Amino acid sequence: MSAAAMHAPGQSGSGDASLGHVATGTLDATHGVVLYLEDISVSFDGFKALNKLSLAIDVGELRCVIGPNGAGKTTMMDVITGKTRPDEGTVFFGQTIDLTRLTEPEIAHAGIGRKFQKPTIFEHHSVFENLELSMKADKRVRKTLFAKLSSEEGDRIAEMLDRIRLADSAGREAGLLSHGQKQWLEIGMLLMQEPKLLLLDEPVAGMSDDETERTAELFLTLAGKHSLVVVEHDMAFIGKIARKVTVLHEGSVLAEGPLAQVQEDPRVIEVYLGR
Amino acid sequence: MTSPILTARSGLARRLYGPAGWLAILVAVLVAFLLFPVLNLAVAPESPFHISAYWVTLIGKIMCYAMVAIAMDLIWGYAGILSLGHGLFFALGGYAMGMYLMRQIGRDGQYQSDMPDFMVFLDWKEFPLAWWNSDQFWWCALLVVAVPGLLAYAFGFFAFRSRVKGVYFSIITQALTYAAMLLFFRNNTGFGGNNGFTDFKRILGTPITTPETRMVLFAVTAAVLIGTLLLARTIVTSKLGRILTAIRDAEQRVMFCGYNPVHYKLFIWVVSAMICGLAGALYVPQVGIINPGEMSPANSIEIAIWVAVGGRGTLVGAVLGAFLVNGGKSFLTQQFPEYWFYFLGLIFILSTLFLPNGVVGLVKSWRKK
Ligand SMILES: Nc1ncnc2c1ncn2[C@@H]1O[C@H](COP(=O)(O)OP(=O)(O)OP(=O)(O)O)[C@@H](O)[C@H]1O
Ligand SMILES: [Mg+2]
Helix, strand or coil: CCCHHHCCCCCCCCCCCCCCCCCCCCCCCCCCEEEEEEEEEEEECCEEEEEEEEEEEECCCEEEEECCCCCCHHHHHHHHCCCCCCCEEEEEECCCEEHHHCCHHHHHHHCEEEECCCCCCCCCCEHHHHHHHHCCCCCCHHHHHCCCCCHHHHHHHHHHHHHCCCHHHCCCEHHHCCHHHHHHHHHHHHHHCCCCEEEEECCCCCCCHHHHHHHHHHHHHHECCEEEEEECCCHHHHHHHCCEEEEEECCEEEEEEEHHHHHHCHHHHHHHHCC | CCHHHHHHHHHHCCCCCCHHHHHHHHHHHHHHHHHHHHHHHHCCCCCCCCCCHHHHHHHHHHHHHHHHHHHHHHHHHHCCCCCCCHHHHHHHHHHHHHHHHHHHCCCCCCCCCCCCHHHHHCCCCCCCHHHCCCCCHHHHHHHHHHHHHHHHHHHHHHHHHCCCCHHHHHHHHHHHHHHHHHHHHCHHHCCCHHHCEECCCEECCEECCCHHHHHHHHHHHHHHHHHHHHHHHHHHHCHHHHHHHHHHHHHHHHHHCCCCHHHHHHHHHHHHHHHHHHHHHHHHHHHCEECHHHHCHHHHHHHHHHHHHHCCCCCHHHHHHHHHHHHHHHHHHHHCHHHHHHHHHHHHHHHHHHCCCHHHHHHHHHHHC
């Protein structure tokens, strides 16, 4: 992806191809790997939340990550998105982008979107505005002061509203949505960013069975076009979407493979039953 | 396309103000540019309709405070950053204008020197570096916004980049204005020590205390206040304004959307400081004095109280709060001067308890019923 292509078309006055405050380079995934973590360690006051964690995600892959509470799943996402710096190890996005050197906004620009464990949306903005703010666009101060919503951009937001089934709530304050709707809105916000890689931390927590079902369908349609890393405790949901599953335990990979194989692994059974 | 989307979209392209808002502004314009000048200058002092100089100066002064309140609302109400040092930016603008007014005294001071009296008194032979070019109005007018703006930029750059937030940020700004006050109290700093600047004679060559000059200053202040309000409203209704409130509510999400909050905070912080500088510059010629007392920590806290009373995040609430609290202050300090601070404390406690969204919030909730 070229730097210029990061901006939405029809952005007011964006004739220049110069990308704002971030020069993150382009994603080079020629070897088919979009994300590569190697020997990542993170400790909090001597406690090792991640311990020599290594993981590789392929382009277009849908990877499920499971593991007991405190296994380090959220911490792993914190490391990938720049919120937490690892004590050791490397994180590469494609072949060339070293994520440990970038800030959170730069990582977002490079093409990584993240859904938090606790739904994080802009509660005092309308649903429409939530999507507008997260939409891929020039995100520099000067440009946003004079930004006008083009009709194409409006259409893209309208499409997304339909897709996340919130078209009837477009003008509502997002804080008034149900928990499941907030989850969907946050997923919609991620998609508006047009990321290459989506990190989804417990996306179906608090959703009704019906909503969970639809989320599974959505993720299956996204795989291929995007790479996805899904963290979930809901095994029924995992069962619906799983291809390759990674089990984390005490900060490192305990097992990896197809769901059925992982579920039969005695070490995995012990970790889950031992609790 | 379904209709809710269309309404949401039109809601997005928010107008600056609705018809009622523009009407209110029109009324303010008529009062400031027609009613006050006529009733003050043209109507005889004996007439019951005459507006005295006292009122012109008082309202002129409060309009300056209202600009500061708007500046505070931008940074606190919209971006969620509570500054307890905005009095400093106000005072710096005042001092920049004060330097020019001191130079305008010329040889009419007590010592009949080209230098201001306090410098003669200290036996200084030449102007300190900070006074360079201070006899030029344009230069001082530039300093009025540039000095607060640059200081805010330097301070904000480090504070926001190091992710200093919440109460820590507030305390540091409070310390900043306190430190500046101590600095300005010193005679060696070169700005008149604890007496500051006063006894102004002229502005742009015309005598400063005549009714006409007073009225011109009043009208200019009114124009700048309305301009400030419209500028602030333009900012908060833009996409940038929505990002500021998003930073206030969920900064993490803003960062993961690809916006760098540091740049946004810095922008609104500097704009806010420059508005304060402008307000200070308009305040000094009307009130006739500027001294380090303006930098006292209590002054900056008062600014936050105006905004809290009027209603945060509404702009108009800031203006209203500045008028209500300062109107009350000038009334009470005449009647019971020693009790003002108790009243202020009481107002603050009552408004936080019973008016969490200020007067504007109260009016809004009435309207909904
Ligand atoms: N900022 C922090 N300071 C101290 N300890 C932390 C911090 N963040 C995480 N931890 C600890 O690190 C461990 C891993 O936490 P993490 O949130 O990554 O687990 P998780 O796998 O996401 O668990 P869950 O399934 O409950 O969400 C936990 O023991 C947690 O208490
Ligand atoms: Mg977690």
